[in-house]
Amino acid sequence: MGACIAALRGKVAGKTNDSHGISDQSLPTAESTDDSVNNRNGKFNKCIRGEESISSGDMHGKEGSDLSKSLTSLWGVLSKTEFADFFRAHPELLKSNSAAVMCTGAFRPGELVGAYCVVKELPGGTVGRSFLVKAVDDSGPPTPTVTTPEVEDSGKREFVFKVMTFINRKNLVEPVLDDKRALMNLTGDGLLRPVHLLLDEGNETVISVTPFLKEGSCARLAGKLEEDRLLSILRDVASALRLLHSHNIYHCNLKLENVLLREDGKACLADAALWRIFSTQSRDCLLFNGELACMPPEMFMIDEADNQSKDASKVDIWGFGLFMYRLAYGREPFDIEGKALEQVCELVSVDRLQFPQRNWSIASSLEDAIRVCLDDDPERRPTVPGLFSFSLFRNHNFNSVVAGGSVGLPGFRASHNDTGPSGGRSGSDNYIRWAYPRYHWRKNVSLDEMLGSGGICETYRVHLRRHPSKQFVMKVLKRSVLKAASQYRISTDDLRHALAVSRLINHPNVLNLLEIVDSRDGCFASQQLAKSRFLYAEFPPLLNHKNPLFTLKQMLADVLQGLFVLHLNGVPHLRLTPSNIFYELGVGFRVSDFGPLFLAREEIVESMETDQPLYSVPQWVVDDLKVPIHMSRFSLDVFCVGLLAASALPSVLHEDWYRFSNSEGCILDVKGVCEKVKNASLYLKPMLVDFILQALTNPATTVRDLMNHSYLSDAIDVSRLDEMKPLNISPADMEMAVSERFTTTDESGLWNVLGHDPAAGNGHLWCSMFRNEALPDGCIRSGIQSVNEVAAARRVPFVKKLVCGLCRCELPIVLFLCDKCDDYIRCAKCSLVDTHADDHKLSPHLVHTVGQDGVDGNFFALLVPTCNICVAQSLEALEMQANLPHGTLTKDITTQSVTAERALRRLTLAKLNPGPKVLPKVSDTEGETWEEEVASCRETRNTELLLHQFELNTVPKELFDPPLLHVASIDLSYNKLTSLPDDLALLCNLRSVSVAHNALTVLPDSMGELRQLDRLDASHNKLKDLPLTFVKLRKLSTVTLDFNEFSGLPRVLDDLIVATASTPQLSTIYLAENTNITRFPDYTNLAILPTLKLALDNEPSVYQTYLNENLAEKLPNIGMLWNKIYPDRIVDNVFCGSLRTTQSQVVYDKLGIKNLLTVGRDLVPVPPVGGKHLVISLDDIEEADIRCTFDEAVNFIDMSVEKGEGCLVHCFAGLSRSATTVIAYFMMKRGMRLGDAYQLTKRGRPSIYPNEGFFRQMIELDGELFPDDPPLQLEDIGRESPNVRV
Incomplete structure (x- = not known):
């Protein structure tokens, strides 16, 4: 049968771009299956939520009542084709995907389908038929479920219909739709997401509507890519797979034709979420479909493959290995053409990979990655997150197309002294690679994505952690600018002056820096985020009737004006390449990444004396770099302007910049460039040719000379150049040019009240608040945006103040929000008498963050429902602070939120399964037992052990046999414990212990041996004192003892303050709701502490002592939190x-x-x-x-x-x-x-x-x-x- 199938596939391969597809000629038209195709106008416009449907007869005739009837209907179509005899001999292939494709009807050009008009049919594929369509109105597709970057561009009205017939597998319709819906709600530019899903009423045909990417697939680039560009595409695809897998969505058809290219050059994974179509096919059907070369050997090893049991993630890893090989080398990794099935299975199951020779620095690491992905044993293949630990991805990063993220040009070594294989001076201690945990600025910002990396810096898009709208660029320099100044004997004053200019310069054609930090943690710089395209991604043409401002002449004019201002202030650019110039709509062309922060003149000069000079430039350029800055003509920048102008010739842009950077020892032939320019006189105007030759060959030329050139006479007004003055840089400006820490702070308002953020430790809540963030491996991700998934935070806009809608009082921390009316807000007092609707409920929320949206001056607040704060103590503290009745904020804490939080927090630090985790469903965790929690903690080596709300009477001995030494935090709250075992001390690495809401009367002396203990929560018990051994807990900072029976400050805490007087750690003591406390604590030792937050009841004698003795002034280090239970x-x-x-x-x-x-x-x-x-x-x-x-x-x-x-x-x-x-x-x-x-x-x-x-x-x-x-x-x-x- 294999030979028959191969012959049939060869006959129907047709003229598709998919070698395994079915040709247009072999497809029956819609007219051959149904005469009512014209009746479909306007009917195929329903979203999956579905307002309207079409009859199944519109595409496939009458609907069958079961699979046999569907196959009968399918056979009714195929029996009329030339392949009738084949399917009669092999009826099992009626269940194949190709059989369904062969029976998919076609739309005619000009036909209206809902809000779309069919333009033409596109080449077919292995899943369905594709059609290019246009939106028929000016407003875009009707009520799009998801907005993509392509849809946001109002000028792009073209979409693609992917028409898929499920007549022979109707059981797959809902699972595939579920995956497609999930895909629509994911975030990330690396996935081509549907904007609509259309379905016929017979549940037989699905149309996935996606944006049309005119750049096409990366198949045309196979075997032709430079190293940097190859790596960029591989990382884009790997990142897209990581996002898919983190939400249990797979691809299983990862071929070159399914990776498309956006206009900005980034790769985009298409046709995702169709994996179930492949995983449910038999081996014979897979062979007939032509998917043999895309599937791993386990899919073909048995006669009746139960492919649904296969690990789809490992299928994708195999596919990614094939993809890497095909893209890198432009050939197939296995020679399976004409081979029988048994031969193919044997061939791909042994190590017969042959790698063509490539002069790449990544050749070895690329081969290693491909080999491990193409391992015939799926268990030995890595996970997608595991791929990012490979040297191929760990040591090489990629270029940006976002302003502020420029790091290099594909095919152009944009940097120097790289730590990678191609760099020099890798041993210098000034050139280091910082790991994520070292970035001290990440305390206040969240990392959205890595924009790129070169030898000079890594670039990230970030936002303030609690103000997601405030985005900017963070650059991580690979060397200390201050150490570099010392190494190259650069004047400190000159350096600080240049850095001050880099920050203070204000010119539309220059992108300045916001802050510069150089400390022991590294060298960093923040910069404005401007979503734009760099020249290497889209070089301006000579003429542009569509946008006259995006032309070569205007680019040269803008760049020269920016350079003139820099040179006027004594700052050269030194890195003026197409990767450091971008076009911003409404502003013009701008230069970025200039000055000594990124590269100093002395560094270039020194490199010229080595065998790896940074640039290949004429000697007169090097000579100018050696003269004092005040005498310089800035010839390197002038030379680069000439090369930019010559880049109107594609060969200069794609080849000579590569040589300019001296990549792999290539030498720039300046004479050759000049000859190219002269020979292109029919293409380039004589004045432009003269401009280029002057910049590339005349040592006396300055930027001002080029601005006065006749070529730019109508583009630059030079009459005011003499009026321009340099910046007045004061000594204070120079001193503040570089700091040790960023001044940008972004604390939650709750932090100011509580001293901590109760949401920070709540993964369930945090994921829903900031679900769009791109996080590093090991963090939890919640990319699904369905409001039905987790309603853990709400975003409420307001103008000036967040106020109660009735009494108009300001609401800084706590408010009550209607569950159905977004703008219905009340204070706690007014919420008690609210009756605005019978079926509406007001629930308490915390004002977690207040941020500013856009430039209109309006604000927004992120509101956190108190039911999703699982730690009651924080809410009790807020009740004290706001003088709310006890239980106002804590009564709605649900078991569900605690259960979900337990599962999610368990994932937070799991080390055996690195990579983004998915927020679990509550239904998946409701039935968990403490045994399962302990076993999971032991297996995954999670540092958190969460045993709250298990109705425990004793602490399980399983914690100590053997001891869970890796555990740093244990939560035993909300149980029925009357005592704690001495064995608790065996968990010697504990830093946090919570035993709140139990019935404890004493704590064991052995707890004094927990020398790493930082936080203890023993609230809501029956404690009267603490063990004297607590004096050994030198790292203890927070003690929560509310709702106990203490009669005063425990004596051991007083002793601990004295014992740690030289290195005080204790900073928070909660003693509220201890009715036996009738005296203010002895404050002699409390005064030792630098800061202390002390919570007490406002018991009359205690409070009067505080007032009468004027302790507010005597103890300025103590912040009192009065629990006002006494009138x-x-x-x-x-x-x-x-x-x-x-x-x-x-x-x-x-x-x-x-x-x-x-x-x-x-x-x-x-x-x-x-x-x-x-x-x-x-x-x-x-x-x-x-x-x-x-x-x-x-x-x-x-x-x-x-x-x-x-x-x-x-x-x-x-x-x-x-x-x-x-x-x-x-x-x-x-x-x-x-x-x-x-x-x-x-x-x-x-x-x-x-x-x-x-x-x-x-x-x-x-x-x-x-x-x-x-x-x-x-x-x-x-x-x-x-x-x-x-």
Whole structure:
């Protein structure tokens, strides 16, 4: 049968660009299968969400009820073709992909299909038929599900239909669609994502609509690429595979024709997410499809291959190995043409690879990578993330097409002193390669992507970690600029002056630097991000009617004007190549990466005396580099301008720049370049020829001379050149030119309140907040953008302030957001009385980040729902800080979020499976046991062990047999532990221990042996003291002991402060909700600490000590966090407080409070046991009539006072309604004027502030009670007149 199939495939191979496809001639047309093709106009326009469908008869005739009927229908079409006898002899091939392709109908040119018009049919492939189409209106494709860079360009209206028929495999439609949907929501330019998916109502035909890339595939480049360009494409494809695999999507058809090229030169992987079509085919069907040369041997080794059981990721690795070989060498790795199947299986299963000779520095590492990918044993093939540990990808990086990311020109050695094989001076300690963890700036920024690398620097696109809209470029220099100055004896003043110019220069044709840092961590520079194309990617033509500003003449004019300003300030460029000049729409051509930060004149001169000079230039250029800077003509820059002008000739652009950089010892033939220019006189105007020759051959020429050249007479106004003055660089500017650290800081607002970011340790939350980031291997990735996946953060725009929509108070940290109305925001107080819709719910959110969008001055806030913060202690601290009732932020923490977080955090540091991880579904982890968690931690050597919420009564002994020595963090919270074993000390590398929410009465002495311990959370237990052995914990910084039974600061912590006085570490102590603490701690030793955050209850004696002894001034190093559970005493038996002060019987008992007066609506306090509770329903708004409540409220207070019982008057915050009521009591029952009553209440509770409406009513009350007294002096009580008649 194999020979028959081969013959048939040879007959139907046709004129496709896919050697394994079916030709147009062998395909039945739509007319041969259905006469109603014209009825499809407008019907094939539904998205997968689906508004409209077409009948299956439109493409395939009547729908069968099962597979046999579908195959019968398929046979009905094929039986009318010349291949009827073949399929009659081999009916099993009716299930093949090629059989489906042969029965796929064709669209006619000019036919309307929904919002698209068919232009022509494209060459076919192994999966389906392709058609070039255009959007029929000016607004683009209808409601695109995803926007790609191609779709964003309004000038590009062309798309490709990939028409796939599933008549013989309808069970694959939904799985393939699921993969395609997931692909649509991925982020990354390396994938060609569908913008629409269209489906017929019979679920038989799917059309994937993708942007049309006119540059075509990389098949035409096979065997013709220079080293840098080859590596760039390989990395683009590997990165695309890594993104696919991280979301369990595969390709399984990785051939040259499926890797397309964008206009910017980057490679783009097409036809992804169709792997199920291949994995479900039998061996015979795969052979008939013509996929033998793309599939690994395991797909063909058995007669009835259950290919669904094969590891699709290892199939892709095999395909990537084939792709690397074919692209690099332009030939097939295995000679299988004309071979029988058994011969092919044997051939690809042994090491018979032959590698053509290539004079590449990467030849050896490329061969190694190909060999390991083409291993016949799939288990020995690496994962895609594992590929990035290979020297091929680890030691060589690639060029950028984003402004600020220029590092080199394909075929052009743009750099010097490379650490790679082709570089010189690799042993110099000034030239090092920094690893990711060393980049100190990554604390405040997130890395989006690596734009490229050369011998001089690595370039990254980054954004401020908590302000994703603030993007810029970060350059990592491979040598210290200050050390280089010392090595080459460069004047420090001259260097700093040039670097200051590099930062302060402000010219449209020069891209300046923002900051320069040179420290022991490395040398770095930040730069504006400008999404543009460099000249090596798109060189400007001589004439351009479409964009007259993008021409050779305008480029030369802009570059010369930028160089003139640099030279005026004594700064040469020295790296003026097509990879350092870019075009920015609306600005013009700009030069970047100039000056001594990147390359010094002395470095070039020294290299000229070696066997590996940096540049191949005439001697007169070298001589100019040796003269003092103030005498220089900047001849190197002038020479490069001439070479730029000559690059109008493609041979100069693609060949002579390579020689200019002296790559592989090639010498630039200046005379030869000049001859090319002269011989192109029919193409180049005489004035341009003269311009080029002057720049390339005349040693006396300067930039100004070229600006005055007649060729540019209509492009540059030289009349004002004499008016231009150099920058006034002060000594301070020179001093600040280089710093030791970046001044850009980007802290979360939560950090300022808590001292840490509770979201930073939450992978579940972090992934959804910043799901578009490109992260290094080892980080967790959440690239799926479906809102149904994880609703862990919301982005809310606002103009000036984030305020409550009702009371208009500012909301800096906590707010309540409607689950269905994006702009419906309330403060905690107003949320209690909200009834804007019956089925809408307000839930608490934290204001994690505030950032600025665009240039319109508007802002956005990233809001984090509190239910996704799994560490309750952080939320409890916020409740204290915001004076919210206990449980306001913690009550919604769900078991689901904790379960998902456990699974995700486990992935964070897993070392056996490096690379991006996928956010797990909660359903996948709900049934986990503690045994599975321990086993997983041991297997993966994860440094975090998460045993919270397992209902544990004891700590499992499995942790210590043998001890999990690699564990650095253990979480045993939310269990039922009454004690901890001494064996806990065996986990000697623990840095964080959480045993919160248990029933512990003591901690074991052995914990003092955990010498690496940094954080301890033992809140919500029954502890009374800490072991004295804690004095050994010299690295302990944070101790959380809230909700215990301590009577004061544990003595051992005082001893620890003394013991570590020379190197203090302790910085945070939480002791709130310890009702036995009635004295402020001895602060003698606390003063030793440089900073300390101390949380205590505002117990009256503790708080009064703090106030009376003026400890705020005596202890400026201590930041107090008062847990305000105690109300304020105004006078004997009269207290005023917030809702938070009404939740503890202990508080009532301590203060003698028997009666509770609630002034507010829907407040839920805990009334005193055996006392009375009066509720006055009233909202805190200016229009509310509080005077009508005075009689009832004041009588209730007076009754309590008369009995000698304490009365607590409260509202939500204890500022307005309750304060007004207490003031009214003093006025009505004690005969006080408003001013005296207000001041008395304010002395007891300084934060009171009745709203303007309530204050106006109190003024009116004062007028009625004291009509004959002098007018009120409102300024004495710190209030302005509310415009009422007194």
